[in-house]
Amino acid sequence: MAEKKLVEQITSMDEDFAKWYTDIVKKADLIDYSSVKGCMIIRPYGYAIWENIQRLLDARFKATGHENVYMPMFIPESLLNKEKEHVEGFAPEVAWVTHGGSERLTERLCVRPTSETLFCEHYANIIRSYRDLPKLYNQWCSVVRWEKTTRPFLRSREFLWQEGHTMHATAEEAEAETLQMLNVYADFFEKDLGMPVLRGRKTDKEKFAGAKATYTVEALMHDGKALQGGTSHNFGDGFARAFDIQYLDRDNTLKYCHQTSWGVSTRIIGGIIMTHGDDSGLVLPPAVAPIQVVIVPVQQHKEGVLDAAYALRDRLSKVARVKVDDSDNSPGWKFAEYEMKGVPLRVEIGPRDLANNSCVIVRRDNREKLFVSLDDVEKTVTEQMEALTLALYEKASKNREERTYTATTLDELIGIAAEKSGYIRAMWCGELECELALKEKADVTSRCMPFDAEPVGDKCVCCGKPAKTLVYWGKAY
């Protein structure tokens, strides 16, 4: 049988990073386009990555006491309008349902861009006493934001996400929850995805519509642009006052609840691609790889080779997600195909390996070849997957280190922003005016005010007045 297709050439990342990205999402079979403008079809290989992300995060959410629920996908206009800052932030980008069948609705409904208002209405219904608190809910669903320009995973009109919404008796508890969930995200990014993240706070300009404080985990992509990986918001009692969510405390007085929300979305998949990928395609961290080990039989027509490959699959299936490719395509074609798909480990097994009771393991990240005894192959595979995740983390950390600059004057910052791509650390007075000026003069936005950051001076890089905080500035997806 002829080979199905040769792996098509993809654009080099140094030549055109944006084109490289869209080549990968298409050629690794992650997504397809449809006639629904600005939305994407998530294909089996892409969706399996999302299922792994869901499984790993959902276990962390449940381990920290959260329960899943499902809210309606529609929000009546009057409900969306209840919290002023929130509606101002979201109304310009929602999709409106105006008709059910052939009838015009008496009130139009938006397709949820986020569900704070629905959760608030429900919490107002079910919270009566301090005994009902905390409420720790999460939901996995899709949301819609009517974006003008879209890119697969990074910005699309519909995307999949989870949104946690919690209610607490005190401000302290709400703040602790907000930070706990930020740390849950950071742990997932660093340990499972091999992606180093900055943990910190967003400026008022960049925070969520209606939040008192927004915290973020921020990742730096291979090209030096930042990606907001996940956010965790402390709402204080602002929504609780707008929706009248009160509880009767132990002291027999009515008090407003304190609220948080936090979310990550399918844009994580875009982040994985742009952090770890290379010119041969995807590089997937084993924790979320749909196939962790692909076994490629060499000279598979020779006696015993395929049987050995299947036997190896059965053994390795106890420690990994394994596939044997026993198709008629050549080993060379298979090597390229699974490199494109970012499969962490390739195992080659042929007549010579059989004679030696061994196999060859090739790592996707560094292409290192290991000649491994079959006796303890399960152990080697487990170790190599862990080593690969660590190596991805190291490589991404090194990239971030090399792409982190410091500016103490405005000219310096403008110069770096013009010539380099990465984070620029610089002091800030806390005024919106300076934030806007830096956007205009250097085309950078504030990404994050990292916790416990060392100051790099005492004056605002923009206006020269006394500085309040260190900010990481940059360009972002």
Added chain:
Amino acid sequence: MAEKKLVEQITSMDEDFAKWYTDIVKKADLIDYSSVKGCMIIRPYGYAIWENIQRLLDARFKATGHENVYMPMFIPESLLNKEKEHVEGFAPEVAWVTHGGSERLTERLCVRPTSETLFCEHYANIIRSYRDLPKLYNQWCSVVRWEKTTRPFLRSREFLWQEGHTMHATAEEAEAETLQMLNVYADFFEKDLGMPVLRGRKTDKEKFAGAKATYTVEALMHDGKALQGGTSHNFGDGFARAFDIQYLDRDNTLKYCHQTSWGVSTRIIGGIIMTHGDDSGLVLPPAVAPIQVVIVPVQQHKEGVLDAAYALRDRLSKVARVKVDDSDNSPGWKFAEYEMKGVPLRVEIGPRDLANNSCVIVRRDNREKLFVSLDDVEKTVTEQMEALTLALYEKASKNREERTYTATTLDELIGIAAEKSGYIRAMWCGELECELALKEKADVTSRCMPFDAEPVGDKCVCCGKPAKTLVYWGKAY
């Protein structure tokens, strides 16, 4: 501490079955209402049932070679219009998005009522050759149908479901897939949910808009009304022709693909309630119960009782989903609460049990008390959960048997329909006219033409002409 609340009285099912049902969904904390008319909030306890349903079905789908994907939630009007029967069936009940932000869309989009058209467009893009077949995709998502009258789980404007959509090279393969998935559903209903189902075919009037044949698993509720549990459709090549989905076969000619789709939804939860529930509340089959065993300490202030309860929880957690209720509510309150929630097994442990190295296990379905040694309590719990599922199945089968009637004349059928509630087996000529006449005269619809059914005569119960098939007639949710 005072008790949080006493379990509120629910309406008796014999007195008012519909009211009993809505009492249960509210008081067992399955759902809540919101300002989004016709939609429901699925609360943690209800959603956990759905998560278990998803997990059990998804494993069966994957074991039969299916892959999950995600399609956009919107369908452009022109795409929905491509298959004539399909659009006629669904257009009257879809929700229309007409604006994105403040702009009117050039083409309106409906929120998916089902996704055949989207899958077809995608399949037309990715299927080229016989080597690309079969395509076996499934998606878990929510869909919207603008119903006039709604009831939690049974009929709501938005509901959660899965929809499988597959493409095959031949008509035979498509038919085999359609029946395979019907059997997957039947197996799940009978083995995991303890719900006996009829497997059979729908009449043309009742089949899915655009399908060549619709198969169904039909369950009978406690009150004698039928519930369509899941459907599996063979589309033939109708959509493939409308969407031009062709493949190059081995013989180098272009051929149209043959297609299936199949789905079950959150209405399963309504079916579980109405099949197994009783006047004390829900009765959940262990396979989908969020809590399978609740441990209620008796005289929990006495030394060693709580420690023994926790130790028992740790042991039982290896074989079941277990909760200890160590709250200050009385044992009596707890008994009523977990009966309302349908927890399959209650384990009571107090000082006297401790002295005897035993505990008491009470089954939710028959309230039988078992005095059990702690030595092999894991084994007893496992056995009792299995026995409970079987007992639920037997009880529901008996109800169905008692509520299955046979009619050989029209008068007889009208009489039974007026006096009884259940299935009426009667022969049918196959003409729509007679189906409509039975609806008008006896207010029954055709539920199912079971496979391999024994005829009960040779003349149509309505017109007296030669009969083609046996039909189960009834009233349905």
